[in-house]
Amino acid sequence: xxxxxxxxxxxxxxxxxxxxxxxxxxxxxxxxxxxxxxxxxxxxxxxxxxxxxxxxxxxxxxxxxxxxxxxxxxxxxxxxxxxxxxxxxxxxxxxxxxxxxxxxxxxxxxxxxxxxxxxxxxxxxxxxxxxxxxxxxxxxxxxxxxxxxxxxxxxxxxxxxxxxxxxxxxxxxxxxxxxxxxxxxxxxxxxxxxxxxxxxxxxxxxxxxxxxxxxxxxxxxxxxxxxxxxxxxxxxxxxxxxxxxxxxxxxxxxxxxxxxxxxxxxxxxxxxxxxxxxxxxxxxxxxxxxxxxxxxxxxxxxxxxxxxxxxxxxxxxxxxxxxxxxxxxxxxxxxxxxxxxxxxxxxxxxxxxxxxxxxxxxxxxxxxxxxxxxxxxx
Amino acid sequence: xxxxxxxxxxxxxxxxxxxxxxxxxxxxxxxxxxxxxxxxxxxxxxxxxxxxxxxxxxxxxxxxxxxxxxxxxxxxxxxxxxxxxxxxxxxxxxxxxxxxxxxxxxxxxxxxxxxxxxxxxxxxxxxxxxxxxxxxxxxxxxxxxxxxxxxxxxxxxxxxxxxxxxxxxxxxxxxxxxxxxxxxxxxxxxxxxxxxxxxxxxxxxxxxxxxxxxxxxxxxxxxxxxxxxxxxxxxxxxxxxxxxxxxxxxxxxxxxxxxxxxxxxxxxxxxxxxxxxxxxxxxxxxxxxxxxxxxxxxxxxxxxxxxxxxxxxxxxxxxxxxxxxxxxxxxxxxxxxxxxxxxxxxxxxxxxxxxxxxxxxxxxxxxxxxxxxxxxxx
Numbered sequence: 001x002x003x004x005x006x007x008x009x010x011x012x013x014x015x016x017x018x019x020x021x022x023x024x025x026x027x028x029x030x031x032x033x034x035x036x037x038x039x040x041x042x043x044x045x046x047x048x049x050x051x052x053x054x055x056x057x058x059x060x061x062x063x064x065x066x067x068x069x070x071x072x073x074x075x076x077x078x079x080x081x082x083x084x085x086x087x088x089x090x091x092x093x094x095x096x097x098x099x100x101x102x103x104x105x106x107x108x109x110x111x112x113x114x115x116x117x118x119x120x121x122x123x124x125x126x127x128x129x130x131x132x133x134x135x136x137x138x139x140x141x142x143x144x145x146x147x148x149x150x151x152x153x154x155x156x157x158x159x160x161x162x163x164x165x166x167x168x169x170x171x172x173x174x175x176x177x178x179x180x181x182x183x184x185x186x187x188x189x190x191x192x193x194x195x196x197x198x199x200x201x202x203x204x205x206x207x208x209x210x211x212x213x214x215x216x217x218x219x220x221x222x223x224x225x226x227x228x229x230x231x232x233x234x235x236x237x238x239x240x241x242x243x244x245x246x247x248x249x250x251x252x253x254x255x256x257x258x259x260x261x262x263x264x265x266x267x268x269x270x271x272x273x274x275x276x277x278x279x280x281x282x283x284x285x286x287x288x289x290x291x292x293x294x295x296x297x298x299x300x301x302x303x304x305x306x307x308x309x310x311x312x313x314x315x316x317x318x319x320x321x322x323x324x325x326x327x328x329x330x331x332x333x334x335x336x337x338x339x340x341x342x343x344x345x346x347x348x349x350x351x352x353x354x355x356x357x358x359x360x361x362x363x364x365x366x367x368x369x370x371x372x373x374x375x376x377x378x
Numbered sequence: 379x380x381x382x383x384x385x386x387x388x389x390x391x392x393x394x395x396x397x398x399x400x401x402x403x404x405x406x407x408x409x410x411x412x413x414x415x416x417x418x419x420x421x422x423x424x425x426x427x428x429x430x431x432x433x434x435x436x437x438x439x440x441x442x443x444x445x446x447x448x449x450x451x452x453x454x455x456x457x458x459x460x461x462x463x464x465x466x467x468x469x470x471x472x473x474x475x476x477x478x479x480x481x482x483x484x485x486x487x488x489x490x491x492x493x494x495x496x497x498x499x500x501x502x503x504x505x506x507x508x509x510x511x512x513x514x515x516x517x518x519x520x521x522x523x524x525x526x527x528x529x530x531x532x533x534x535x536x537x538x539x540x541x542x543x544x545x546x547x548x549x550x551x552x553x554x555x556x557x558x559x560x561x562x563x564x565x566x567x568x569x570x571x572x573x574x575x576x577x578x579x580x581x582x583x584x585x586x587x588x589x590x591x592x593x594x595x596x597x598x599x600x601x602x603x604x605x606x607x608x609x610x611x612x613x614x615x616x617x618x619x620x621x622x623x624x625x626x627x628x629x630x631x632x633x634x635x636x637x638x639x640x641x642x643x644x645x646x647x648x649x650x651x652x653x654x655x656x657x658x659x660x661x662x663x664x665x666x667x668x669x670x671x672x673x674x675x676x677x678x679x680x681x682x683x684x685x686x687x688x689x690x691x692x693x694x695x696x697x698x699x700x701x702x703x704x705x706x707x708x709x710x711x712x713x714x715x716x717x718x719x720x721x722x723x724x725x726x727x728x729x730x731x732x733x734x735x736x737x738x739x740x741x742x743x744x745x746x747x748x749x750x751x752x753x754x755x756x
Contacts, residue, residue, distance in 0.1 A: 073596055091683050092700075115498035120491075121515075123498045137498075186568045193560055218451055305469050322470075 001037065004152065005080035008145060009035050009047060009062055015141060021110035022049040024138050025099055025126075028117040030313040031142035032064075033240055038077040042067040046099040049108060060106060065095040075198035077240055097125050104130035112138035146312055147319065148332045153241060153312065154356055154366075157334055160197065160243035161354055161368035163236040167191035168245060168371050176378055177226060177251060181206040181219035184232070192236050201235030201242035202315050212248060213340050213348020215304050226252040229259060229347040230378070231340075235315065242315045244336055245369040246352025250377045263375045266341055266349040269293040270373070273307050273321070273337035277357050277365040283325035290339045291323070299341050302348070308336040311354055333357045334368070382530065383415050383458035386523060387425060387440055393519060399488035400427040402516050403477055403504075406495040408691040409520035410442075411618055416455040420445040424477040427486060438484060443473040453576035455618055475503050482508035490516035524690055525697065526710045531619060531690065532734055532744075535712055538575065538621035539732055539746035541614040545569035546623060546749055554756055555604060555629060559584040559597035562610070570614045579613030579620035580693050590626060591718050591726020593682050604630040607637060607725040608756070609718075613693060620693045623747040624716055624730025627754045641753045644719055644727040647671040648751070651685050651699070651715035655735050655743040661703035668717045669701070677719050680726070686714040689732055711735045712746070 012035065016022050026032050026045040033039040035047070043066040050060045064070075064085045072078050079085060088098060096118065103111050111130075113123065115137040126135060149157070167188050176184070185204040192200050207217035212229035224230055228251045235244035248266075250259055273290035287307040294303055306322035311334050319327050321335060329335075335357065340350030351373055355365040390413065394400050404410050404423040411417040413425070421444040428438045442448075442463045450456050457463060466476060474496065481489050489508075491501065493515040504513060527535070545566050554562070563582040570578050585595035590607035602608055606629045613622035626644075628637055651668035665685040672681055684700035689712050697705055699713060707713075713735065718728030729751055733743040 071596075075596065092702075113498075115502070118498055120493035120496055120498055120501050122494075124493070182571055183568075186564070186571065190561075190564050193564065218449075218453065324470075 001152070002080045002082050004150065005035060005037050006082055010051065012141060012145060013047060015145075016047075016112060016138075020136055021108075021112050021134075023047060023103055023108045023110070024112040025096060025103070025114070026138070026142060027096055027114050028142070031114070031146070033077055033313055034142060034146050036064050036080055036083055038064075038070045038079045040066045040068050040070050040076060042095055044095045044099050046103060063099070063102065065099045065102075067091045067093060067095055074239065075237070094122065094125060096122055097129050100126040100130040100133060104133045108133060110134040110136055112136045112141075114138050114142075116140065143318060146317065147310065148330055149312060149334055149356070150332070154332065154334065156239045156241035157243050157311070157354065157356070158368055160201070160236040160238035160241055161245065161370075163192055163195045163197045163238060164234055164243055164245045165369060165371045166195050167234065167236070168232065168247065171232075172249070172376070172378060176224045176230065178223055180221045180223050181208055181211065181217075182221060184224070185219040188232070188234050192234070197236040197238055198240070199237055201237045201244060205231070205233035205246075207231045207347075208251070210345050210347050213342040213350050215338070215340060215350065224251055227256070229349060231348070231350050233350070233352060240313050242311055242313070243354045243368055244311065244315070244352060245354065245371060246338055246350050247371060247373070248349040248351060250375060253377055255375065255377055260375065262341060262343075263349050265294065265297050266339060266351055267373060267375075269339045270337055270351045270353070273339060274353065274355060274365060274367075277329060277335065277337070277355060279329055279331045279357055279359055281329045283319045283321050283327050283329060284323055286321045286329070286337070287323055287325065290337065294339060294341060302342040302344070304338070304340055307339050310335050329357045331357055331359050379415065379530070380458045380460050382528065383413060384460055387413050388429065390519060390523060391425060393523075394425075394490060394516075398514055399486075399490050399512075401425060401481055401486045401488065402490040403474060403481070403492070404516070404520060405474055405492050406520070409492070409524070411455055411691055412520060412524050414442050414458055414461055416442075416448045416457045418444045418446050418448050418454060420473055422473045422477050424481060441477070441480065443477045443480075445469045445471060445473055452617065453615070472500065472503060474500055475507050478504040478508045478511060482511045486511060488512040488514055490514045490519075492516050492520075494518065521696060524695065525688065526708055527690060527712060527734070528710070532710065532712065534617045534619035535621050535689070535732065535734070536746055538579070538614040538616035538619055539623070539748075541570055541573040541575045541616060542612055542621055542623045543747060543749045544573045545612065545614070546610065546625065549610075550627070550754070550756060554602045554608065556601055558599045558601050559586055559589065559595075560599060562602070563597040566610070566612050570612070575614040575616055576618070577615055579615045579622060583609070583611035583624075585609045585725075586629070588723050588725050591720040591728050593716070593718060593728065602629055605634070607727060609726070609728050611728065611730060618691050620689055620691070621732045621746055622689065622693070622714055622730060623732065623749060624728050625749060625751070626727040626729060627756050629756055631755055633753065633755055638753065640719060640721075641727050643672065643675050644717060644729055645751060645753075647717045648715055648729040648731070651717060652731065652733060652743060652745075655707060655713065655715070655733060657707055657709045657735055657737055659707045661697045661699050661705050661707060662701055664699045664707070664715070665701055665703065668715065672717060672719060680720040680722070682716070682718055685717050688713050707735045709735055709737050
């Protein structure tokens with residue numbers, strides 16, 4: 001794994017050298033983790049101008065600057081052993097300011113920073129500590145590197161998906177009627193942890209009856225009743241990688257006709273979205289494939305603003321599968337496909353999978369979240 | 379409650395007019411919530427130059443600009459009904475940019491922004507949409523207003539403390555030996571929700587045996603054993619207000635001598651900290667009062683960097699009770715007092731209360747977290 005991190009830093013340095021300063025200050029936690037294996041709170045990566053470690057701070061190599069030492073906990077990740085680390089004596093200090101000072105002391109001319117992450121105040125503090133250092137914008141360079149996942153990353157996503165599938169399937173074996181949305185959510189989160197997740201990827205969504213079919217529904221004390229739609233959305237985090245799944249069920253022995261009809265419609269839309277996942281496909285076309293099925297059936301209100309999004313070290317990454325999205329899909333890009341229809345006062349259906357885009361010759365997209373999408377009456 | 383929010387906005391406007399632009403853009407979520415009653419994700423408050431609502435956007439009054447409409451959920455809070463709200467048609471837009479555009483359209487000259495919150499990129503976007511608008515730094519003006527809590531806020535903190543106390547006392551009635559740190563933490567969090575919390579204020583800390591006595595210990599699969607110290611740190615959020623409590627117990631019938639000695643020491647340090655909470659006291663002196671008891675007993679390593687901190691709409695607010703803190707306490711400022719000693723490989727003790735500073739004539743600090751601090755053998 002250490003080679004992977006060093007290799008990513010190398011790729012970033014090469015990309016930088018092509019268009020601007022080679023040296024960079026990475027501060028967004030997911031980006032720090034991507035490049036080093038860990039992201040203790042507040043830690044920054046000083047990407048050096050060369051591979052040369054020299055003598056630690058005096059060299060030109062990479063340096064992880066932390067306010068607190070890396071804990072090595074599984075959820076926080078372990079730092080790449082080849083990477084030099086510096087922990088500030090005062091945990092109240094700003095590692096970014098320290099890193100800028102080190103860059104200046106090394107004689108670095110220019111430093112690219114993440115202007116979409118650093119606050120105006122912190123940026124000013126960097127300029128104050130290193131007035132001779134020209135600060136430029138790294139923009140989304142690391143996010144762009146993160147788009148295409150390697151097999152190790154996909155392996156973590158597979159495990160996260162298995163964990164979420166297991167937690168969900170165990171819940172479905174238990175009694176649901178009479179239980180509150182909150183309790184079901186807490187139960188799911190407990191099972192995620194039991195099955196080896198670092199933790200839930202995000203606040204578990206459980207909505208029953210009129211709450212079903214919403215994209216993000218914070219669980220309430222409403223109890224599951226016979227005849228309800230029940231929608232569940234959950235995600236597991238495993239070694240920092242986050243996978244999500246969403247399913248909708250009917251409570252009781254016989255779904256109503258309107259429920260079957262709505263479920264079949266959302267299922268068809270979600271399938272169309274999945275089948276549109278092909279390397280080279282335009283992201284907006286994947287959204288269109290699913291959305292048009294829902295719109296053709298007369299649903300224009302209550303549709304989600306986007307049909308899906310990328311996942312990885314963050315719950316919500318590029319690419320966006322949305323009507324206004326630019327860009328195309330590549331192989332080895334993991335995305336969600338999560339259309340839904342919510343009818344105020346009645347409820348609705350939402351079906352969410354995480355898949356990895358694969359070449360058609362390899363059998364099309366790899367489905368990570370394998371819990372059945374057949375409409376289950378529970 | 380609506381008068382309270384309007385009154386806070388008025389106070390902020392008055393404070394601003396004294397030293398700079400009257401108009402301001404508030405973007406930090408806790409600050410938005412403090413001034414409006416709610417903070418949907420991404421929402422910003424445009425604090426107008428006057429109280430005059432005029433005709434909505436055309437007037438000079440206050441405007442809450444949201445990417446998503448306020449949900450009204452208890453954990454998110456409800457907006458002040460007297461406040462005008464604008465929801466962007468595109469949830470992907472930046473409410474701060476929209477707000478700056480509105481300010482410019484109103485003919486506002488200068489707008490104070492929260493430079494410790496806005497990123498460089500967002501700040502640049504504001505300048506792009508409103509090039510004639512002079513942007514200044516609001517700095518911590520809202521945080522300063524938030525320091526002293528009114529009785530309604532203290533009421534919420536009292537309830538949050540009761541909820542945390544209840545969750546903890548129920549856990550103590552159950553069997554602890556053999557259970558993992560993780561399960562105990564999840565159990566506590568479930569009980570917080572059962573007793574009416576919006577949710578846990580932060581990730582519950584449970585450490586047993588060698589993990590006990592650490593300030594923040596992410597629960598592991600280690601099981602509670604006879605003879606262990608068991609340290610628990612949890613917090614409840616109620617209507618956005620966050621209270622915390624920490625206690626340490628011994629598992630089994632008879633604590634060892636070293637355990638009793640260490641517990642008595644930390645108890646004495648914590649009591650000294652609590653007793654130093656007097657209006658007008660220097661924050662660093664409160665830290666000193668607790669810290670010197672621990673240092674005199676020979677503990678210099680493994681002490682926390684600060685003895686306590688403020689609480690309110692955020693888990694961790696000013697004032698800081700730390701060696702380098704400037705500033706003094708005022709009445710109606712809620713703080714934690716949470717010294718601890720951790721002995722690597724052996725464990726330790728941490729005792730944490732939330733109290734409200736009160737005049738000595740009123741009986742000294744008001745203790746919110748009333749779970750006994752007597753050493754319990756469980």
